[in-house]
Amino acid sequence: MEQKVSQKVEETVQKELESLNDVDRSSRLKEQGNEAFKKNKFQAAITAYSEAIALTPEDAILYSNRSVAFWNLKDFQKALQDATEAVRLNPEFVRGHLRQGKAYDSLGDLVQAKLAYERALAIEPDNKVAIQDMKIIYEKIQQQKELAQATQKNIAKEAVAEAAQTATSAGAIPANKRRGHAKKTTTTTASTKDVAIKPFSFFTAGLWGLGTVAMALFNIWKR
Numbered sequence: 001m002e003q004k005v006s007q008k009v010e011e012t013v014q015k016e017l018e019s020l021n022d023v024d025r026s027s028r029l030k031e032q033g034n035e036a037f038k039k040n041k042f043q044a045a046i047t048a049y050s051e052a053i054a055l056t057p058e059d060a061i062l063y064s065n066r067s068v069a070f071w072n073l074k075d076f077q078k079a080l081q082d083a084t085e086a087v088r089l090n091p092e093f094v095r096g097h098l099r100q101g102k103a104y105d106s107l108g109d110l111v112q113a114k115l116a117y118e119r120a121l122a123i124e125p126d127n128k129v130a131i132q133d134m135k136i137i138y139e140k141i142q143q144q145k146e147l148a149q150a151t152q153k154n155i156a157k158e159a160v161a162e163a164a165q166t167a168t169s170a171g172a173i174p175a176n177k178r179r180g181h182a183k184k185t186t187t188t189t190a191s192t193k194d195v196a197i198k199p200f201s202f203f204t205a206g207l208w209g210l211g212t213v214a215m216a217l218f219n220i221w222k223r
Contacts, residue, residue: 026055030062037069045069060090067099076106094124101133110141 020028033048049066056062067082083099090096101116114137120130 022055026052026059033065042069042072058089060086060093060096064093064095064099067103071102071106076103079103080107092123094120094127098129098133105137110137110144113137114141
């Protein structure tokens with residue numbers, strides 16, 4: 001029963017729309033879109049707004065309304081496109097700039113979001129929504145800067161630690177080579193001592209030889 005009633009209502013509305021000119025039909029479709037939006041029927045709202053836009057494509061408000069409907073469906077790119085078109089049609093349309101800012105923010109482009117809110121505030125400095133959204137954007141930008149600085153510091157610390165590790169590894173002698181190195185040093189020291197002893201041995205032998213000759217001469221003289 002309810003379905004039949006609903007169908008009759010839709011038929012009546014359709015007939016009324018057909019009897020109106022494009023502007024009036026667009027206005028009626030806009031109202032339908034607004035009612036659907038209030039009920040969180042965002043796709044139905046988009047359909048109504050799209051039909052209205054087809055009739056009156058120069059209406060910036062329709063693009064703005066459809067933009068926020070797309071945004072609620074998380075289709076941020078289409079939300080941005082509609083907001084941009086709304087601003088193009090009416091550069092003084094504050095809500096269009098606000099929709100742009102919201103879409104840019106959701107897409108992660110904080111710089112463009114900031115510029116959009118600045119344009120909104122230039123038109124309407126006391127706009128509470130623009131002021132609040134601008135504050136949020138400034139906080140996000142500051143957080144991004146702090147995160148970037150922290151990341152750079154961590155990268156620098158890791159680079160220093162890696163360089164220190166590389167230097168330590170390059171300067172260290174493995175255990176198996178350290179033993180060979182120690183033996184080689186000992187052998188070299190021993191060889192040095194031998195070299196020092198040899199001149200002393202030659203000197204001693206020479207003295208002994210001279211002593212023997214002297215004794216022989218003394219014995220000959222004594223006879």
